[in-house]
Amino acid sequence: MAEIEKETGKKVDLRTIGVSTSTLGPVEVDCDKQGENVSGKWFSALVVQVVPEPRPGSDEISKAYGDTWVGTKGYLKPDGSYQRARVFLGDCCDGNSNKLTEAFIVDIPEKINIPSNQGAFQGTENQMPCPPEGAVQRRLTFTENKKHPGITSVSSSSDGQYLGITAKDDNGIEQAFLMSPSGDNVRQLTQHKTGIQGNLRWNPQANQFCYVCDNSLFIYDIDKEKTYMKTKKSQDTPFALIWSGNGKTIAYNRKIENCKGLFTQIFVLKVK
Numbered sequence: 226m227a228e229i230e231k232e233t234g235k236k237v238d239l240r241t242i243g244v245s246t247s248t249l250g251p252v253e254v255d256c257d258k259q260g261e262n263v264s265g266k267w268f269s270a271l272v273v274q275v276v277p278e279p280r281p282g283s284d285e286i287s288k289a290y291g292d293t294w295v296g297t298k299g300y301l302k303p304d305g306s307y308q309r310a311r312v313f314l315g316d317c318c319d320g321n322s323n324k325l326t327e328a329f330i331v332d333i334p335e336k337i338n339i340p341s342n343q344g345a346f347q348g349t350e351n352q353m354p355c356p357p358e359g360a361v362q363r364r365l366t367f368t369e370n371k372k373h374p375g376i377t378s379v380s381s382s383s384d385g386q387y388l389g390i391t392a393k394d395d396n397g398i399e400q401a402f403l404m405s406p407s408g409d410n411v412r413q414l415t416q417h418k419t420g421i422q423g424n425l426r427w428n429p430q431a432n433q434f435c436y437v438c439d440n441s442l443f444i445y446d447i448d449k450e451k452t453y454m455k456t457k458k459s460q461d462t463p464f465a466l467i468w469s470g471n472g473k474t475i476a477y478n479r480k481i482e483n484c485k486g487l488f489t490q491i492f493v494l495k496v497k
Contacts, residue, residue, distance in 0.1 A: 242289045246269075247266070282318070284364045301385065310406065311330070315364070400415045401436065463478065
């Protein structure tokens, strides 16, 4: 890596996304004395292409992060099969060379050990690792011309049918939006007067997600197209929301103060 950066004069150690599988067997490497090279039981590959300097107005990205799997088995393709994929945030450049964060998706091939024409997936002496064959990434959102461009988070429903994003509306308030894994049918769901705090967390058993707004916990039901306020406003902001596997309970953290100081505590909410 250091040699590549020395030769190119550019930072190439960029944040990207990788996946692992146990189906391709262990990976044996020559271990060095420093312990930096170790053998692995799973096979891993980087699946998102990043570049040091994205071209203004292009879909090139310099950083990939905030990623999650699309559904439990992927999204439904027109032929009726499911495609495994990860959705993520990517930092690109608008037409004026300003940083712009958009939503991207990358298809994950069944076999991640086949090199593509981009280069070797394990990297070489003068090239960083490249995505394997079939790891196709595409941009989902195009917010450059909005009054408040960019998005702050992206997540997926458990069935892979919906993607939820958080972004500012025309009033500059963080709201929840919905779209399909193809990037179509984008629509605003919430109309809060204060911004959503943190990410959307999806119910694993239903088309619902929970989130925090104005220090209160809310649930949005997509099928009913309705928002439900579940907790009263607290002095501190609830965080680290998570649903139980059966979708009947939400656990979250809050900071509670006592005579010894401020401590993070766990709360649970039964969903009716």
